[in-house]
Amino acid sequence: MVTNVTNLGRSGLSDWLIQRVSALILALYTLFIVAYLLFNPGLDYAAWSGLFAQTWMRIFTLLSLISIAAHAWVGLWTVTTDYIKPTGVRVGTQIVIILAIFVFLVWGIQVLWGA
Amino acid sequence: MPVSAAASPLPQTTACFHPVCLPGAVTEASQESVYRAVNSKRPVNLDLTTIHFPxxxxxxxxxxxxxxxxxxxxxxxxxxxxxxxxxxxxxxxxxxxxxxxxxxxxxxxxxxxxxxxxxxxxxxxxxxxxxxxxxxxxxxxxxxxxxxxxxxxxxxxxxxxx
CATH class of the missing domain: 1.20.1300.10 (Fumarate reductase/succinate dehydrogenase, transmembrane subunit)
Incomplete structure (x- = not known):
């Protein structure tokens, strides 16, 4: 099996599975948030922050944040390896993407646990 | 995509998987027909508005x-x-x-x-x-x-x- 040091799971099959599992988690989270906003038209701060104060919602949101990180990396790795042929430009772009993903992950955790 | 891509110095695990990019998209037979079409005197369709991706x-x-x-x-x-x-x-x-x-x-x-x-x-x-x-x-x-x-x-x- 050919492996590549820059892909997430070090193998295409592993990335394939990570992409599907994270996609299902993000699909469920998207449906939940959209349904919550649709069924609570007069949403206020107390209800909104109350939702994110609950343990199950923090677990669900953290799971989704990790899924975004993995899903974005597998997807953007595929796109950058497909279209950016010069190695330097591709690796540079991928480093910027990794940094952005890391910032989003830390930012999300900080919001979730109310800094 | 030409077969010579395999000679690239870096190993690539994933090629482009779009139907248009797959190695089989341009077969030898179709390359041969393109070659014949290019060298024939018959009219060639160069109307880009009629050429599109599926x-x-x-x-x-x-x-x-x-x-x-x-x-x-x-x-x-x-x-x-x-x-x-x-x-x-x-x-x-x-x-x-x-x-x-x-x-x-x-x-x-x-x-x-x-x-x-x-x-x-x-x-x-x-x-x-x-x-x-x-x-x-x-x-x-x-x-x-x-x-x-x-x-x-x-x-x-x-x-x-x-």
Whole structure:
């Protein structure tokens, strides 16, 4: 099996599975948030922050944040390896993407646990 | 894609999987027919408006483009997430922007549209993974359904935002 040091799971099959599992988690989270906003038209701060104060919602949101990180990396790795042929430009772009993903992950955790 | 790509110094695990990029897309037979067509005196179709990608290729490319848009759009989503949970004033600022600011509405609709398409095209991928519609006709049919369903969702998202 050919492996590549820059892909997430070090193998295409592993990335394939990570992409599907994270996609299902993000699909469920998207449906939940959209349904919550649709069924609570007069949403206020107390209800909104109350939702994110609950343990199950923090677990669900953290799971989704990790899924975004993995899903974005597998997807953007595929796109950058497909279209950016010069190695330097591709690796540079991928480093910027990794940094952005890391910032989003830390930012999300900080919001979730109310800094 | 030429076979000589294998001679590249770096090992590549993933090539482009678009139907138009697959090695089999340009067969020797079709290259031979292209060669004959180029060297014949008969009229050649150079009307670019009649040359187009098949629909499944377009939806596949759009799936990638919407994915990149959603990643960039995370900045706005995270801003709203952070601000709305920071304080009652922050929550009011986000809901006020989404209720009155045209640019905020446009960004929200744009991101919801990209999300709708990416979501539907993703479901299509999952269906193909469980062997549903993995034929040429099925591929075209599912691409058509993807376009129609996401168009409906994009309109509904617009109604929701405005």
């Amino acid at each position: 629909l499944p290729a377009l939806t596949s490319i759009a799936h990638r483009i919407t994915g990149v848009i959603l990643f960039i759009g995370l900045i706005f989503a995270f801003w709203a997430f952070d601000k709305s949970l920071s304080s009652p004033a922050g929550f009011a600022a986000v809901s006020d922007a989404l209720a009155h600011n045209f640019l905020a509405k446009l960004i929200a609709w744009g991101l919801l549209s990209a999300l709708a398409f990416h979501f539907v095209a993703g479901i299509k991928h999952l269906l193909m993974d469980i062997d549903i519609g993995v034929t040429l006709e099925g591929g075209v049919k599912k691409a058509q359904i993807t376009v129609v369903v996401s168009a409906v969702l994009i309109i509904l998202a617009g109604v929701w935002v405005w």
